[in-house]
Amino acid sequence: MNPHHIRLPGSLSWQSVTHHEIALLRLHNQSLWTQQDTQPAGLLGRLAAVQAQEFAYAKWSIGQRTSGATHEGIQRAYVEGSILRTHVLRPTWHFVHPSDIGWLLDLTAPRIRILNGFTQREHGIEEAMLRRSNAVLAKVLAGGHHLTRTELASKLAAARLPSTGVPLAYLVMHAELGKLICSGAMRGKQHTYALMEERVPAAPALIRDEALAELARRYFATRGPATIRDFATWSSLTLAEARRGLQAVQHGLERLHADGREYWLAPADPRPAVKSPRIDLVQCYDEYIMSYSESRDVLGFGALDRPQFVHFIMLDGLRIGRWRHQLGKGGAEVQTSLDRPLNAREAAALQSAIRRYQRFHGGDS
Structure with a gap:
């Protein structure tokens, strides 16, 4: 890569x-x-x-x-x-x-x-x-x-x-x-x-x-x-x-x-x-997850489970953590839980993904 x-x-x-x-x-x-x-x-x-x-x-x-x-x-x-x-x-x-x-x-x-x-x-x-x-x-x-x-x-x-x-x-x-x-x-x-x-x-x-x-x-x-x-x-x-x-x-x-x-x-x-790096915030029932059963393992699943954060953070297509949102009048607040530390470029990619999600919900971020 x-x-x-x-x-x-x-x-x-x-x-x-x-x-x-x-x-x-x-x-x-x-x-x-x-x-x-x-x-x-x-x-x-x-x-x-x-x-x-x-x-x-x-x-x-x-x-x-x-x-x-x-x-x-x-x-x-x-x-x-x-x-x-x-x-x-x-x-x-x-x-x-x-x-x-x-x-x-x-x-x-x-x-x-x-x-x-x-x-x-x-x-x-x-x-x-x-x-x-x-x-x-x-x-x-x-x-x-x-x-x-x-x-x-x-x-x-x-x-x-x-x-x-x-x-x-x-x-x-x-x-x-x-x-x-x-x-x-x-x-x-x-x-x-x-x-x-x-x-x-x-x-x-x-x-x-x-x-x-x-x-x-x-x-x-x-x-x-x-x-x-x-x-x-x-x-x-x-x-x-x-x-x-x-x-x-x-x-x-x-x-x-x-x-x-x-x-x-x-x-x-x-x-x-x-x-x-490209990071995507994928919800837990997304087709990227639910379309596969036998071959879901290729997406990097198997890390420590954190049930309070049920949705997935994908780095270049592979799971590296979880996320959830809180929706309010001002838009969406995104909280994350990572399986490992991110380097500077990966952290910037995560912030870019969060801003995409907030824009979707009408935020100004």
Whole structure:
């Protein structure tokens, strides 16, 4: 590595690559270092989905990948419905593009329902209860009504259905997985739900093999280098289905090997040199973390855990510490916890990363 620049690998005709080279390629392909989009919706159209479990931090995952994005701009896109938030891929929230939400749910909801089955049975949630809940939700949201979870809970309670805790969460998730409801407009700081058919323009359905191929194509193009097991875990597909999706698109991908693993990624484009040291503040559910299971180790994880600082500081793509924020009227205050001391240039890079985050939240720093 040059002391001033990182040259991203341009030729991928090798039989092996290092962990750090894999991390650098992921940073480029995930748009963390080379933003290709100016609008959140465009980014989601390429990435297919972005985990959105922690809403405030999840908006930063979109913002740092989108040129010129601000917290307010992403919030506006969410309120207007050009980006949506629902349970898809895995039993957690994701941001998705309206044109993708239908086929993504058709593809992954069956597996999520299987994964949810044990908890539902444990809490006495039966099929008849799910059908009754869907009927109530469809009625109270019809006509463009966007209701908060608390308001939905009140309607369910009036119908003598579960309205608190885990059972409520699973009734609402079931309605999301069935393409009945999705995110509505914000009401102040409160999230709402809306009928999906009233929120999402009609889009053509994909047959299952088409959907498998499309998801595989987007995953390996934007997350590669990645393994087939990485893809299966990220998508919640079975390994057999993940292989089927990869086989449909592998003619347009390249294959690499490292440490006995087989990695796939889109063919290399010219990649610019990136100034080093470069520090990125990555939230703990960011796609740079959550897109990988088998090969997450290449990102430098394994240092002493500090649970009060749950998000990650990445130096040239490798973890060196953790961070968290406190949001106020004046913007964002960022606190850090480092695994090792930083030299002067690394410390300056950290301050630059903090200023990027503060600007995203409207700060003057």
